[in-house]
Each structure stands twice: as C-alpha cells, then as structure tokens.
Amino acid sequence: MANLAGLAIxxxxxxxxxxxLVLDGGVILPCFVSAEYQMQNAKDxxxxxxxxxxxxxxxxxxxxFVGQVAHALRGAMREGIPERAYLRLVxxxxxxxVYARILxxxxxxxxxxxxxxxxxxxxxxxxxxxxxxxxGAERRLEIYNSGGVGDPQGLRLxxxxxxxxxxxxxxxxxxxxxxxEQNCPMRLELSVPESGVSIGDVHVGSLMMVEPIxxxxxxxxAENGSGGTTINDPRASNGRFQRxxxxxxxxxxxxxxxxxxxxxxxxxxxxxxxxxRLHNPVSQNGVKLRFLLRQQEKTVFESPVCYLEPAxxxxxxxxxxxxxxxxxxxxxxxxxxxxxxxxxxTGSTSLDVDDILLLPQKGYRAFQSLNGLVAxxxxxxxxxxxxxxxxYNGEELKTHLSLGDWLVLMPGVEQRFYxxxxxxxxMSPIDLSIRVKAWYRPVVVMP
Numbered sequence: 001m002a003n004l005a006g007l008a009i010x011x012x013x014x015x016x017x018x019x020x021l022v023l024d025g026g027v028i029l030p031c032f033v034s035a036e037y038q039m040q041n042a043k044d045x046x047x048x049x050x051x052x053x054x055x056x057x058x059x060x061x062x063x064x065f066v067g068q069v070a071h072a073l074r075g076a077m078r079e080g081i082p083e084r085a086y087l088r089l090v091x092x093x094x095x096x097x098v099y100a101r102i103l104x105x106x107x108x109x110x111x112x113x114x115x116x117x118x119x120x121x122x123x124x125x126x127x128x129x130x131x132x133x134x135x136g137a138e139r140r141l142e143i144y145n146s147g148g149v150g151d152p153q154g155l156r157l158x159x160x161x162x163x164x165x166x167x168x169x170x171x172x173x174x175x176x177x178x179x180x181e182q183n184c185p186m187r188l189e190l191s192v193p194e195s196g197v198s199i200g201d202v203h204v205g206s207l208m209m210v211e212p213i214x215x216x217x218x219x220x221x222a223e224n225g226s227g228g229t230t231i232n233d234p235r236a237s238n239g240r241f242q243r244x245x246x247x248x249x250x251x252x253x254x255x256x257x258x259x260x261x262x263x264x265x266x267x268x269x270x271x272x273x274x275x276x277r278l279h280n281p282v283s284q285n286g287v288k289l290r291f292l293l294r295q296q297e298k299t300v301f302e303s304p305v306c307y308l309e310p311a312x313x314x315x316x317x318x319x320x321x322x323x324x325x326x327x328x329x330x331x332x333x334x335x336x337x338x339x340x341x342x343x344x345x346t347g348s349t350s351l352d353v354d355d356i357l358l359l360p361q362k363g364y365r366a367f368q369s370l371n372g373l374v375a376x377x378x379x380x381x382x383x384x385x386x387x388x389x390x391x392y393n394g395e396e397l398k399t400h401l402s403l404g405d406w407l408v409l410m411p412g413v414e415q416r417f418y419x420x421x422x423x424x425x426x427m428s429p430i431d432l433s434i435r436v437k438a439w440y441r442p443v444v445v446m447p
Contacts, residue, residue, distance in 0.1 A: 006090030006097060007037055007051075009126075011075030011083045015099040016137060020088060021072040023053065031057025031065050039446065042132035046103070051126040052110070066124065069107060076105035076128070087130055091444050098134035098444055105129075135384060135441040138187065141409070143171040143438050154191060154435030159421050159428060160237040160355065161219040169219070169357070171436055172416045173409065180411035182443040185383035188407065189437045190419075192375050197432055199373040200422045201314075202400070204381075205273065206363035206407060207416040209266070216263035218272075218360065218418060220338070222353040227255040233279065237355045237430050241279040244340075247348035251290075254351065256339045259322065264333040268324035272358040274317040275420050276306075276340075277428050279354040281313050286345040291317065294337040312426040319361050354430075359418055363407045367400040372424045383407050384441050409440045 005024060012018035023035035033054040040049050053069075055062055070077065075085030085102040110123035143155050147166025150156065161169045175184075192199055209215060222242035223230045229243045244254040274291060287308040293301035304318045324333040342351060365381060367388070373379050377392035379399065383406035390399040409415070419436070422428045 006088060007035055008088040009051075009069075009072045009085070009102070010088065011072060011085045013083055015086050015088065018086065021068055023051070029065060029068075031055050031061040045132050046129055047100075047132050048127075048129050051128065053124040053126065054121075055124055056121040062122075066107075069124065069126065073102065073105040073107075073126070073128075076102040087128065089134065089446065091134065091136065091446065093444050094136045094442055096136055098136050098446070100130045100132075100134045102128050102130045133182070133443050134446055135185065135443055138439045138441050141173050141186075141438040141440055143173050143436065145171050150435070154189070154437040156193075156433055156435055157419050158430065159419075159432035160430035161357075162221070162238040169420065170416050170418045171438075172414060173438065174414045175409055175411055176414070178409075178411075178442075180409070180442060182445065183408040183410055184440045184443050186407045186409050187380065187382045187384065187439040189378050189380050190373070191378040191435045191437075192373050193433065193435060194376050196375045196434075198375065198424050199379075199432065199434065200369035200424045200426065202367040202369075202379065202422075203273075203275065203316075203359060203420045204363075204365045204367075204407070205359035205361055205418050207267075207270065207360035207418070208362045208410060209414045209416065214262060215416060216260075216266045218358045220257045220356040220358065222255060222355055225255045225257040227253065228353070231352075235430065236279050237277070241352050241354045243350055243352050244342065245348065245350045246342060246344075249343065249345060251341045251343050254340045254342050255353065256294075256337050257356075259336040259338055261332045261335045264322050264324050264336055265329065267322050267360070268327065268329060268333060269362070271319045271321045271361040273319040273361055273364070274303075275357045275359055276315040276317070277354040277356070278313045278315065279352040281311050281427070282308065282349070282351065283310050284344070284346060284349065285310060287349060287351075288343040289315065289317075290341050291320075292339040292341060293323065294339055295323075295334060300336075312422075314420065314422055314426070314428045319364075357418065357420055359420060360416075362415075363417075364404040365407060366403040368403065369400055369422075369424070371399055373399050381407065 007024035008020040008022045010018040010020040033056050036052045040047050073085050075083040086099045087102055088099050091098040105128045107126040110125050145168040155171050158167050221238050223240045230240050232240050246252040289306045291303040292299050306317045379390050381388045388402040390397050421432045
C-alpha cells in the first residue's frame with residue numbers, strides 16, 4: 001500500500017465547507033499512528049478500496065477515534081440525511097484538493113489485531129465504494145454571446161435569435177484555455193430578473209464545435225424559407241411570421257428551408273430537436289405536422305408525426321440526425337432541404353409559424369414546470385450533484401422536474417448552449433428573458 005498526500009475523509013453538503021478528518025499531513029490525533037491507502041481500478045464507474053489506519057492508545061482514545069471515523073463517514077453510512085461523504089486527496093495536476101464521493105462505507109478491526117487492557121494497538125480497516133472520478137473546487141465560467149460577457153448577475157438571454165445584437169437565445173463557452181482532459185460536470189443557474197415574467201417549461205441544448213468553421217444558424221426564420229405568406233408583426237422574431245393555409249385531408253407541403261453543406265457537416269455528430277413556434281396558436285384539434293429531409297429531389301428521412309397541441313405556441317418534435325454521421329467527412333457533406341408538412345381533418349386550416357429552433361442534442365436538459373419560476377428566483381441544475389432545484393428569497397424549493405442527460409463541459413472545444421422558454425400560459429413570446437451563470441468542476445484521473 002502507498003501513502004497519498006492530503007488523504008482525508010469527511011461528510012457535508014459541499015466539500016469546500018467540510019470539517020475533514022485528515023489522515024495524512026494534518027494535525028496528529030491521539031492514538032493515530034499512520035494511514036495507508038492504495039487506489040484500485042474502476043469497474044462500472046466505481047472503485048472498491050480500503051484505507052488501513054494504524055492506531056495505538058488507551059481504550060478511551062481508541063473509542064474516541066473510531067467515533068470520529070464514524071462521524072466523518074456518516075454521509076455514506078446513514079440513510080435519510082442530506083449530507084454526502086467524500087474522499088479528499090491533493091492533485092499535482094490541479095495543484096489543489098480534489099474530491100470523490102463515497103457511496104458506501106463500513107469499518108472493522110483487522111483480524112488478529114486486538115487491543116490489550118492497557119495500551120492497545122490495532123489496524124482499523126475502512127472499506128469504501130466511491131465514484132471513480134475526482135473533481136476539484138468549483139470554478140466560474142466566462143460565458144458570452146453577441147451581446148458580450150454579461151455582468152456579475154449573469155448573461156441575459158432572450159427567447160429568440162434575430163439580427164439584433166444581444167437578442168440571442170444562446171451562450172457560448174470555450175474550454176481551450178482551461179487545460180481540461182476529461183468532460184467536466186457543469187452547474188447552470190437560470191434567474192428571472194426583477195419584474196421579469198414568470199418562466200414555465202425550459203429546454204437547454206448543447207452544440208459542440210470542433211472544426212474552425214462558422215457556427216450554423218440553428219434558428220430558422222419561417223419567412224426565410226419558401227412557401228406561405230409573410231406577415232409583418234413587431235411581436236414576431238425578426239419582425240415577421242409566415243402564414244401557411246391549406247385544405248384537403250392529405251399531407252400538404254407548407255414550407256421548406258435550405259440546410260447548407262456547411263451546416264449539415266457541422267451537425268454530423270449531433271441530433272437536433274425541432275421546436276416550432278406558432279405566432280398565433282390554433283384552437284382546432286387533429287392537426288398533424290412532420291418534417292422531411294430531402295436531397296437531390298428525393299426524401300431521405302421522415303420524422304415522427306407531431307400532433308399539434310391546441311392553445312400552445314411551442315410545438316416539440318422528436319429529435320433526429322441529418323444523416324451525415326455515417327460519412328467519413330473527408331469533404332463537406334451535401335446540403336439538404338428541410339420540408340414542413342401538415343395534415344388536418346377539417347375543410348381548411350391556417351398555421352402562423354414564427355420560427356423553428358433546431359435545438360442541438362449533444363447535451364440536453366428539459367425542465368417541466370410544476371409551479372413556475374417567478375421574478376427574482378433561480379433554477380439551478382448541478383451535474384455533479386445530479387440534482388436540480390430552485391431558490392427564492394434564500395430558500396430552496398422544487399419548481400420544475402428535470403429530464404435528459406446532465407450537461408458537461410468538454411475539453412478543447414467551443415460549446416454553444418441554446419435555451420427555449422415558455423411562460424405559465426404555455427406561450428413562448430420572444431421577449432421572455434432570463435439571466436444565466438455557469439460553473440464547472442475540473443475532473444482528474446488519479447493516479
């Protein structure tokens with residue numbers, strides 16, 4: 001076994017505030033002689049390990065020390081408490097302390113090492129099952145969009161992305177200068193400004209950009225496609241929306257948009273989830289929508305049917321890829337045409353479409369509203385803790401259910417995170433806004 005620098009165990013709500021039981025390099029405790037610990041290889045993301053503590057002292061001293069060990073590991077040995085147990089070491093790579101969560105723990109005397117009546121000596125063996133990765137202290141991320149880097153209260157995002165500077169539904173972060181080697185868990189905080197409109201459902205999707213090419217336009221303005229009639233309205237994204245009218249009971253072609261070769265190539269490793277925003281929600285039932293991907297005048301993909309939800313402006317489609325994931329990417333992929341089709345059961349129907357967000361799915365989180373996020377409150381999503389919650393007036397509460405994969409910061413790339421929101425009436429006006437802040441914890445592999 002080997003001694004490792006900074007070895008400590010402890011329990012608490014966050015590792016930065018724990019009072020640690022230091023087993024290497026700390027204050028010498030009565031009856032404590034030494035500690036030995038050897039890392040083991042991970043299996044299914046977990047490591048089963050032992051810490052051997054050499055102890056010598058009176059029964060009173062030994063019992064007191066065992067009590068300290070039990071207290072330090074309480075987060076892994078007791079059920080129903082909010083505290084978690086951690087193993088702490090020192091990482092030379094990060095030049096600081098790193099932590100791994102202990103999921104299970106127990107301890108016992110090593111066989112044939114029993115204390116005597118006077119000055120006993122024995123080995124206390126701690127058995128732990130911990131997460132395989134270690135993380136460092138949380139660090140604030142600098143995020144930005146066309147409006148800049150924001151302020152200490154966060155970067156402001158709007159519910160649309162048009163030609164006006166700062167009117168963005170996205171933020172970017174680059175990890176190129178952070179010297180990361182592993183995907184790192186992120187923590188997002190989405191805050192409703194004072195006097196802001198309460199937020200209902202929220203969707204967050206991540207786009208990964210590896211190649212130094214232009215970022216694809218993930219927002220498709222309806223009026224920039226073919227088909228339909230353009231209508232001016234300052235309440236619409238880019239000041240216009242598109243009206244599609246049709247009759248008959250079969251599938252009708254409504255509108256189409258050209259997806260460039262560069263865009264298809266950029267999204268080769270991604271899936272996208274289309275979110276179609278209706279400028280004026282419809283009231284009738286039985287309207288169906290679907291997307292087709294066409295190439296060289298032939299249909300190469302047909303999306304699952306989206307059953308239009310009356311009185312709701314955001315219509316969510318199932319996610320799909322653009323078909324370039326199986327190509328070697330020695331050259332750019334061929335472009336595509338995205339075609340929107342509709343079907344209805346009455347004599348005729350009109351559909352007012354504002355825009356379509358192709359929400360990237362490299363990382364995706366959906367927050368389903370329970371009672372909404374009101375002004376001066378925050379929705380927090382913590383990938384490291386694997387928890388999401390809200391905070392209002394200094395108190396914690398649950399305003400949303402969360403779904404999807406936890407968001408991570410990837411090493412050496414630029415990531416762009418897109419956000420789409422609805423209000424408490426299931427409307428998605430373009431002037432909904434939030435402030436965003438982001439943090440990450442660096443991940444290290446040891447040894």
